[in-house]
Amino acid sequence: MGQKVFVSMFGKGERRILIAAYRARDQQKLLPMLYRFEIELLEIPRIPRTPRKAIQELEKQLEGLAKERADFEIERKKLAKAEAREVSKLLELLEIQMERLGCAGLFGFTDATVVIEGWVPEKADLDPILSAATNGRHIIRIYKPQKVEVEAVPIQLENPKGVGDFELITEMYGLPKYDEVDPTPFLAFTFPLFFAICLSDAGYGLLLGLFMGSGIWFAKAFPRSLRRMMVVGAACTVVIGALIGGWFGFAPLWINPMENPIPILKLAVFIGILHIIVGFGVAAALKDFFRRDWRNLILNHIPRVLVVIGFFGLSFCALGVSLSDFGIDFTFSKMNLFEAFNPLALAPVMVVAFRILLYVGLGIGITGAVLMAKGLRERLSGPINVVYGITGLVADAASYSRLMALGIATGIIAYAINYIGGWLYEPLSPPLSYIVLVPLLIALFAAHCFNIFIQSLGAFIHTMRLHYVEFFGKFYEGGGEKFTPFKAKRMFTKVKRR
Amino acid sequence: MVLAAGLAIAIPGIISGMGVGIAGVAAAAVASEDPKKAYKAFVFEVLPGTQGIYGFVAGFLIIIGAGLSAGAEVTVPVGLAVLAAAVPAILQGFTAYPQGLVASASITAFAKRPEVFAPGLMYTVMVELYAILGLLATILMLTFIGAL
Numbered sequence: 001m002g003q004k005v006f007v008s009m010f011g012k013g014e015r016r017i018l019i020a021a022y023r024a025r026d027q028q029k030l031l032p033m034l035y036r037f038e039i040e041l042l043e044i045p046r047i048p049r050t051p052r053k054a055i056q057e058l059e060k061q062l063e064g065l066a067k068e069r070a071d072f073e074i075e076r077k078k079l080a081k082a083e084a085r086e087v088s089k090l091l092e093l094l095e096i097q098m099e100r101l102g103c104a105g106l107f108g109f110t111d112a113t114v115v116i117e118g119w120v121p122e123k124a125d126l127d128p129i130l131s132a133a134t135n136g137r138h139i140i141r142i143y144k145p146q147k148v149e150v151e152a153v154p155i156q157l158e159n160p161k162g163v164g165d166f167e168l169i170t171e172m173y174g175l176p177k178y179d180e181v182d183p184t185p186f187l188a189f190t191f192p193l194f195f196a197i198c199l200s201d202a203g204y205g206l207l208l209g210l211f212m213g214s215g216i217w218f219a220k221a222f223p224r225s226l227r228r229m230m231v232v233g234a235a236c237t238v239v240i241g242a243l244i245g246g247w248f249g250f251a252p253l254w255i256n257p258m259e260n261p262i263p264i265l266k267l268a269v270f271i272g273i274l275h276i277i278v279g280f281g282v283a284a285a286l287k288d289f290f291r292r293d294w295r296n297l298i299l300n301h302i303p304r305v306l307v308v309i310g311f312f313g314l315s316f317c318a319l320g321v322s323l324s325d326f327g328i329d330f331t332f333s334k335m336n337l338f339e340a341f342n343p344l345a346l347a348p349v350m351v352v353a354f355r356i357l358l359y360v361g362l363g364i365g366i367t368g369a370v371l372m373a374k375g376l377r378e379r380l381s382g383p384i385n386v387v388y389g390i391t392g393l394v395a396d397a398a399s400y401s402r403l404m405a406l407g408i409a410t411g412i413i414a415y416a417i418n419y420i421g422g423w424l425y426e427p428l429s430p431p432l433s434y435i436v437l438v439p440l441l442i443a444l445f446a447a448h449c450f451n452i453f454i455q456s457l458g459a460f461i462h463t464m465r466l467h468y469v470e471f472f473g474k475f476y477e478g479g480g481e482k483f484t485p486f487k488a489k490r491m492f493t494k495v496k497r498r
Numbered sequence: 499m500v501l502a503a504g505l506a507i508a509i510p511g512i513i514s515g516m517g518v519g520i521a522g523v524a525a526a527a528v529a530s531e532d533p534k535k536a537y538k539a540f541v542f543e544v545l546p547g548t549q550g551i552y553g554f555v556a557g558f559l560i561i562i563g564a565g566l567s568a569g570a571e572v573t574v575p576v577g578l579a580v581l582a583a584a585v586p587a588i589l590q591g592f593t594a595y596p597q598g599l600v601a602s603a604s605i606t607a608f609a610k611r612p613e614v615f616a617p618g619l620m621y622t623v624m625v626e627l628y629a630i631l632g633l634l635a636t637i638l639m640l641t642f643i644g645a646l
Binding site for chain 2 (some may be wrong): 172173221258260261262265398399401402404405406408409412413415416419454457458462464465468469
């Protein structure tokens with residue numbers, strides 16, 4: 001087109017203004033090209049005035065509009081305040097109605113009858129409700145789930161009140177299947193205990209318990225069951241903390257882990273081994289009992305308990321572990337590592353007993369693995385896994401040592417806070433020291449609060465891990481679906497009974 | 499001995515900072531998309547920070563255990579032994595960096611599907627065991643060489 005188009009550009013940044021002057025008859029050819037470069041056409045309003053005046057006028061109009069908008073906003077807020085409850089109520093009623101109607105599509109119909117099928121908790125008593133609704137003209141049939149249906153049964157956990165709060169932990173991992181053991185009762189006992197050993201400071205437990213129990217707005221950010229769980233954990237912490245951690249880093253009753261951490265390490269590992277034994281011996285055994293799976297119980301889980309007891313017993317003998325720290329006059333008879341595990345070497349009665357447990361357990365376990373295996377490959381790998389499982393036991397027991405490490409970490413940081421506080425305060429003489437005392441105490445309190453926050457978060461997460469990995473790994477399958485009954489979710493409205 | 503305490507506090511601290519930093523970037527990204535998830539993402543973010551705390555714990559143990567605060571004289575063999583004992587606590591700090599990576603991945607996963615909060619937490623905590631074992635080894639060694 002040669003010199004028939006004149007272009008100039010203004011402005012900076014992503015969007016610029018481009019003015020192109022061309023002959024009117026070239027428009028048809030030029031427009032597609034402009035579009036290709038993503039050029040937007042600017043529509044200039046026809047205002048019969050000079051640009052300067054037009055801009056002034058437009059700005060005035062804009063101001064007026066902004067004011068109008070603010071007025072509307074105020075009115076909107078007023079309306080919202082006055083009518084919000086009413087609107088929410090109506091909306092909720094409509095939503096409930098809609099869900100009801102939508103649900104009707106799931107029922108079976110004939111001209112005169114309706115068939116409704118669904119899951120019901122075992123304890124629910126449907127008859128009176130149905131009789132009231134239908135004047136007694138109904139037939140109901142309730143049956144226990146068949147074996148093929150077990151996978152599909154939705155789960156509702158049933159626990160007494162204090163235990164029920166710990167369902168949160170189970171739910172986070174995944175609900176049990178219908179024919180499994182609900183691990184919540186075990187959790188309700190060990191979770192607060194482990195939490196307490198990890199936090200291990202009575203003062204911290206007290207503050208945490210007060211905070212979670214107080215119900216001030218800040219604490220309400222946590223779910224209710226979590227708060228109640230933490231109160232239980234905090235109560236345990238007060239007891240255990242007074243023994244092994246003290247109050248805000250001062251004066252433990254029984255043992256100061258900073259001077260002698262070994263007894264607490266022993267305690268942590270003993271608790272861990274007990275936990276593993278409970279996992280195999282009680283929880284897994286109960287599951288087999290529910291499933292009438294006697295083969296698995298006798299050939300798999302019981303031998304494992306024997307192996308755990310025998311193996312750790314022999315290990316303690318090899319280490320010569322003594323229980324005198326706990327006030328019990330008992331020492332595992334000291335033996336050379338290889339001699340302790342060698343079934344032919346001479347040994348004291350205790351060692352022989354542990355050896356019998358270990359090797360009988362291994363023997364049954366290996367036989368069981370061969371008997372229960374399907375196919376040649378499993379027949380070979382099964383027994384190897386039984387023996388190899390022992391290394392897993394060592395890792396599990398070592399994993400519980402975190403109870404002690406976390407406890408010491410809490411204690412040392414509390415001690416460090418106090419130490420720094422004392423170091424700041426001591427050199428001061430009376431007139432100054434009185435002035436500094438209050439801010440210093442506030443600073444100490446804040447520092448301790450920070451420690452409580454970090455340490456209880458750590459204690460909670462690590463306790464959770466110990467349960468999920470070390471404990472649940474022994475018996476728990478999970479994967480059940482939660483039972484969510486069909487019901488109206490009412491927040492703004494209530495049903496009045498006549 | 500001062501070197502041992504210093505290293506035990508400084509190195510895990512630095513690497514914890516890096517780990518928390520990685521997780522923090524992911525957490526902030528999630529928070530900008532969905533502020534309601536900000537506080538839950540915060541839980542992931544503090545996890546890589548614990549290695550720094552363990553380092554501090556080990557360092558402080560060395561300080562009070564050796565009576566550095568009281569200005570006691572320390573013999574060279576004891577000092578070297580303590581330095582050797584501090585090695586696990588110093589090196590455990592390096593687990594903070596991969597933990598930061600896991601935490602940041604878990605935050606992203608959690609942002610897309612809130613139900614993976616607990617598994618993500620587990621993945622992140624898995625890394626922590628080795629840091630704890632490092633601290634534990636140092637504490638035990640300090641106990642056995644009589645420096646506690």
